Amino acid sequence: MKHFLIYSNAYKDRNLEVTNRIVGHLEMKGQKVTLNLKDSDWKSGAGEESEEAKNIPTDVDCMIVLGGDGTVLQAARETKKLHIPIIGVNLGTLGFMTEIEPENLEESLDRLIAGNYEQESRMMLNGKVFFANGEVDEGWALNDIVISRSGSLQIIKFNIYVNGQFLYDYKADGMIITTPTGSTGYNLSAGGPLVEPKAKLLTMTPICPHALNQRSIILSPEDVIEIVIPPIRGTLSQTVEANFDGSHKIGLSTGDRIRIVQSEKTTEFIQLNQVSFLKILNKKMKGI
16 A cells, blocks of 8 residues: 555544644655544534545545444445455544554554555445426435434324335334344444344334334345335424435435445444454443
């Protein structure tokens, strides 16, 4: 590797201390460095919501993302068309997607320069929204697409079809469609299963379902999930929200539908240490 893109979250790296350590070490080793600085926390609602990164050089070999899992998700979505391998530096809490800890920074950078790593492909989701007026919108997610209520605190109703066949009419606070990578996120909090991140499958987990028999459902990656927003209590309209990786949002109303499939795009992660998912999970859970 010769050219590194540093994608840094200044909200996490307040004084750019870790960012400057990385830039300084790479330049000392004769590497080319490009800096992409995010200066706010996207989780607070103040962050920049971007679907495509701009002004990224075409010869970048690796993207080093500084922050937490949220920053990795943002970086992956913004660079999905560029296919740049990603490795994360953990400046957050659990950091399931950030392999490098600050105390091992220089050693890890030297291994990247030397090519001492492996690469792992992770599946992504594509969600295409078909509005009742004929318009279409879409978004991508590495972790999950969440259908949730918008506005007042009330349950929402939605009908789910898989491969064109009706599955169930859910009444819940929402529905999480997740990749294996996203199983440790909102899906975990909602009681969904943990999935080995290299697996190829889709998981549907209801959020606070208003029934005793509704649990997560595991589907094939080739399956097509369609969620239709019907009226409630006969003829009343309802408004919901499709949320892509907790950042990009698309509003839906009665008569609209969203089709969710495995995307043709993937996110490439760089692996420095061949540590099993279960060992990582054990370590992260002990740190909670």
